[in-house]
Amino acid sequence: MAAMLLGAACGAAAQSYPTRPLKLVLGFPPGGAADGAARQLAEQLAVQFGQPVIVENRPGASGNIAAANVARSPADGYTLFFGTNTTHAANATLYPKLEFDPVKDFEPVVMTMHVWNVLAVNPDFPAKNLREFLAQAMARPGTINVATPGNATSPHMSLELLKTMADVELTHVPYKGSAFALTNVMGGQVPAIFDNLPASLALIKAGKIRALAVSSPHRLEVLPDVPTFDEAGIKGYEVSGWGAIWVPAGTPQAIVQRLNMELNAALKAPRVLRVMADNAMQPGGGTAASAADFARAETIKWRDVIRRAGIQLQ
Numbered sequence: 001m002a003a004m005l006l007g008a009a010c011g012a013a014a015q016s017y018p019t020r021p022l023k024l025v026l027g028f029p030p031g032g033a034a035d036g037a038a039r040q041l042a043e044q045l046a047v048q049f050g051q052p053v054i055v056e057n058r059p060g061a062s063g064n065i066a067a068a069n070v071a072r073s074p075a076d077g078y079t080l081f082f083g084t085n086t087t088h089a090a091n092a093t094l095y096p097k098l099e100f101d102p103v104k105d106f107e108p109v110v111m112t113m114h115v116w117n118v119l120a121v122n123p124d125f126p127a128k129n130l131r132e133f134l135a136q137a138m139a140r141p142g143t144i145n146v147a148t149p150g151n152a153t154s155p156h157m158s159l160e161l162l163k164t165m166a167d168v169e170l171t172h173v174p175y176k177g178s179a180f181a182l183t184n185v186m187g188g189q190v191p192a193i194f195d196n197l198p199a200s201l202a203l204i205k206a207g208k209i210r211a212l213a214v215s216s217p218h219r220l221e222v223l224p225d226v227p228t229f230d231e232a233g234i235k236g237y238e239v240s241g242w243g244a245i246w247v248p249a250g251t252p253q254a255i256v257q258r259l260n261m262e263l264n265a266a267l268k269a270p271r272v273l274r275v276m277a278d279n280a281m282q283p284g285g286g287t288a289a290s291a292a293d294f295a296r297a298e299t300i301k302w303r304d305v306i307r308r309a310g311i312q313l314q
Contacts, residue, residue: 024053025082062094074248094311107256117194117196123208129227148172157311161237178196214226257288264285
């Protein structure tokens with residue numbers, strides 16, 4: 001009887017939820033494609049709920065500061081976390097100790113987006129496609145430098161996975177962000193770059209750098225002439241930076257289900273689709289269980305890559 005009464009109470013709470021503003025915590029600074037998409041999602045969710053959704057940026061330690069803060073928040077559905085491939089996959093291996101458990105301290109709600117990566121070269125680099133690029137890498141092991149926006153970032157992981165799957169030796173050159181890395185690739189100081197596509201897209205379209213392959217499972221509408229790595233010969237290669245909404249563990253399932261329903265609707269809203277399309281992002285969606293399964297698989301995938309490549313935080 002007590003269980004029945006508790007279930008009825010939770011259901012009633014979910015129907016009236018939310019009765020006050022919500023907070024969406026991001027583990028990265030304001031500005032940038034992911035921040036813009038998250039803010040559009042928050043604004044759309046506010047329209048649907050009839051309550052403000054306040055976006056709070058808490059950058060630092062690859063999102064760990066924000067994640068730990070949310071993990072300690074009340075499990076009432078009013079604090080949401082925009083978790084990523086760092087906070088809920090790679091960081092479990094990269095950091096010897098976390099102040100939160102990505103699995104035990106959070107309830108998944110829904111996948112929000114995938115951000116694909118791209119391998120691009122200076123236009124004068126003597127390789128017109130991925131096959132020619134890899135042939136040069138095999139002929140001159142370790143002599144081709146490849147820039148990324150930073151150590152242990154999604155593009156860095158993409159590079160290490162390519163090295164393993166193609167059995168080639170490439171030299172990683174980490175930068176602090178995409179801007180300086182792209183400048184050096186355009187200037188010829190570094191011949192190639194692995195980057196998040198939103199940061200590189202305008203330069204690719206302008207012909208300032210030449211895209212060889214994208215890390216998505218299918219060709220992208222924004223770059224229809226650029227093959228996927230799978231098409232170009234690296235079978236099964238797929239990498240994305242991704243985002244998902246999480247809430248503190250113990251949040252009533254009725255509220256998690258309500259959030260999932262509303263966020264799935266928000267991810268189909270024109271304002272959200274527009275900003276994602278402009279930044280070459282793939283909208284998410286689906287069930288909470290599918291988000292949990294995906295994060296679990298990504299954790300295993302990147303654990304293996306990180307350990308094999310010996311990636312360490314710098």
